Amino acid sequence: MVSDRYSVLVNDHEFLGESVLDEKSVLYFREDERLTLKSQNISSAMVQDSLDGLVALGKSKDGFVKHALRRPVWLKILKSRLSIDANNVSESEKGLSEFVTHKDEHQVSLDVKRSFGDIKDDVAKSFLRQALEQTITKVLRRFPQLNYYQGYHDVVAVFVLVFMHTHKADEEAELSDSTSGTPSTDGSDYHETLSSSSISTKLADDSVLFIDSDQLFESVMIFTLLYLRDFMMSSLAFTIDQLVLIPLIVKDKDPRFYRTFQLNEIDPFFALSSVLTLFSHDLRPQSNESLSIVFQIFDLVISSNSMMVPLTVYSNLLLAKKDDLLTRLKDNLDNFENDTDLIHGVIQQEMIVGSSVQLWNEVLETTRIANSSSFPNAKKTVNKYSVLLTASHVPTTIDQALSWLAKETRLNEMRSSLESVNNKAKTPSPAISRWRLIARSAGPNLIKMSLFIGVAAILMKLYLRSLEGHQVYPQIALKSYLDQLKSLKFSGLNQSRRIWLDPLKNLLKNIGRPSRS
């Protein structure tokens, strides 16, 4: 829910959701029972060490329910996907890398300063910002090959909120920050153990905020290496490759809407902030709302091990808002300079801001049911080492993840240098840039197409030559054409070694002649 009236009281028990009792208490109790039951199930799956159980629970309604459960569950699932060998990075290396600043740290601090703006308590706000900056900086210094992007801080901020917990100084039991308002009634609740790496701050009312910074860092690091690599190249190219899948998913499900809404015509940049941040930029997560949509989206990504989730959620949201979007499109035809602005504007006005919690829940449910972990078209659109394709090779090691990262980085550099050559050759006209975009989004297809044209040209030439010999009887021409095709496979055998001078000409020299037989 996005509204201006958030009052985040991190120093207060009130935020546990008691206010809900007044209005819709019947609904509340039923939901409360359901959530309590689910929490118990998650806890016992934790105790039983059942990864499959946890994954299934994360993929079902309400995700992992509350932050107290999310913390251990996210960490457990993520660590099962990417094993971190503590000895992998030697202590000296670790120590060294932590002192070498990353090129993007200035940008990080600019963005951190503008984070957690909704948190009212100044002490809490600066504590969260400190944790955010430390975590991002640590990841970047550890992996200097990553490029920071605006929006990465929104993703990490979600982790910071999840890993933060509140604790009253005079209380023995840990305060649960669930929405259920009935902490510790569920007997099997999983209990976290605090490690020595906790950072904490005391608020004005003596309550204490904790974050286990090692656990936070570990989760963010694995999440980054497994799911955010495409976004952390030096250019946006691989991000755009992912965005291009949104119109394709929509086309699959509703070709008519795809055409009427001109999704075939414009670049899907409208989805950029949602996809780059897994919706955390637009949905502005609140620390006190464990059930808010954005946390559930993260639950779904982590449990289904797939970055198709944000793309599918976005597509499903477009489809769910189809009628509103089309109405707004009609109403605004005269209000924009061009079609790109029109679609971008209509979506911006309608999608995120105008979507109710209920609608979001429906969209998430649709996404969960459809099990969207793979999309056949993804292979054609994204690079071979994209997070969308490597997920199937999980569980993996940190070395493997870093090798994917290195390969992606190389592919990205190759593409960038190719583009800059193109740019130098000609200032892009809209038509050309569109073509380039198509080429970019359909790289492998384009190669296939040019190969096809090449082969077709050879066949055509052969056919024309056979016609030359048999102008009167087309059937004979066809036969000799087929003969020539047969001889094609032996061509080149008797060629001189300098075939590279003009391979095609040499190839055609003998076999192109009318058959001598």
Next chain:
Amino acid sequence: MSSRKKNILKVIILGDSGVGKTSLMHRYVSDKFSQQYKATIGADFLTKEVTMDGDKVATMQVWDTAGQERFQSLGVAFYRGADCCVLVYDVTNAKSFENIKSWRDEFLVHANVSSPDSFPFVILGNKLDVEESKKVVSNRAAQDMAKSLGNIPLFLTSAKGSINVDTAFEEIARNALQQSQADADAFEDDFNDAINIQLDGEPSSCNC
């Protein structure tokens, strides 16, 4: 080709990260300031109805962009059809001032405007409200640069303190309107030429 029925003035705000682009847009459009603006990702826009010279009504569409360099490649999509480009620097940040020229060049490369020499820019030096000791860009240096880039109008503003923002945007609107009309005239000229050839000089009945 779709003709524009409404008078839309498309304005693009560019500048380094954190100079106050989003704040300026919100101050102008809704006369608000908040410490809670997040970093912009991609592009957002707001619109405002403007009246100029007493009678001319237009809709100004202000497009706010991300400051991080990696998002510049999206420019091609967002700059198209712009009528004025606002270049923003932060008076407490020398680097953001030095980058003004490259933001202008970057815009001209990607916007594909018909006549780059006459395309209107306006420069805003923002955060004027901060204490004197923190200001590192002198007014003199700013004026010199504005002049050297082709007499671009310069305003020192504060989105937070609501200083000069309305005045600056009035100038932006005037420039945008002029540019928009010049573009429309150029289009009409081409159009009329085409008609003249066919209809042998029959006078155009459209006087809109």
